[in-house]
Amino acid sequence: MVRLDAHINELDTPALLLDLDALERNIETMAEYIRGVPAELRPHEKTHKTPIIAHKQLKAGAIGITCAKLGEAEAMASAGIRDILIANQVVGEPKVTRLVNLAKHSDIIVAVEDSGNVRHLAEAAKSKGVRLNVIIEVDVGNNRCGTAPGDPTLELAREIANHPSLNMRGLMGYEGFCQNIIDLEERREKATEAMAKLVSTRDLLDDKGFSTEIVSAGGTGTHMITAEYPGVTEVEAGSYIFMDTTYSRVEGLEKYDPSLTVLSTITSLPRPGIAICDAGRKTITFEPSRPMPLAKGLEGIIYEASSEEHGRLSVEEGSGLRLGDKIEFIVSHCCTNVNLYDQFHCLRDDHLEAVWEITARGRSQ
16 A cells, blocks of 8 residues: 555556545535525535545534435444435335334435335335335426326325324435536526425425425535526536536536546557556546546646557647656546545545545446
8 A cells, every 4th residue: 555645756657546625625616605605515425435424524513414325324334424315216125124224324315216126115214113204206307216296106105094004204306417417597497397206295295284394305417406496405416526528517516627547657658649647437437428527737738549448648849858757637427436446545635635435336137
């Protein structure tokens, strides 16, 4: 293991780097914004998968955390975090058993959308002697999971009410299809339409006497819209702590700084205008719908293609690039990129301050 206080240029590559000053600024920037709006923050841990970062967010004022998978929630609970929303359905005997066991040790809330799953959760919770918190996911336009707004959601709420071992906490809806819309006003229009579906469904359930203390929604790209929509109680933004080349082009997010990079070494200069680095698709995620990684602080160097172990760079004449040089790349998708690594190398002023284990990395079950 490299010694603490090592300079960035002493680190072996590829390495996942975290600029601690930028990370802490981003956490405080979001916390300051949330202090001025009605909604609370329940940040999404699928972005970083690391308990120490979650604790930093909680210390800055977050009311709890959001996880995508049960395995992530188990890792966070083991690190002493109690208030956890699993913004996903937990289905099947092995996972449901794990879920109710976890509910013995933390304040878990789990998303539901199906009456059969609700009955299974209720039976398992009863047998374990716990009252399991559930939240109904409403499809607000993402065309993924969730009940249809209105009466179908009401029917599921009635099913939940039949089971004393379940505790209905409210609704959640994710306007994921809005997150990467570059134009702020277009994003605002579509996100507002989505929230109208969610909150009108909340109003229907309230009229029928159901508890909807939580109305959870939002992501990094829409947090400034969703958090101010009347009736939304919490937002689930996650990527704001790291940023990436996708979010960096989205209007309204300029106050958040890129804090996550991949450090790579130039391993070949095969011909003029081309350089090869050691960060390929196994260390920098490649998604055709997203922009490519960006060389941090450098002009005239473009990450243009990748294979498993190699990145091909287009290099302008006169760049001065040499064999063995190291380059930081701002990644195209921070969430999927973190999941490729076991550790963050955490730097301050280009010197290593800490190495943090990505505890929930690969916890997809």
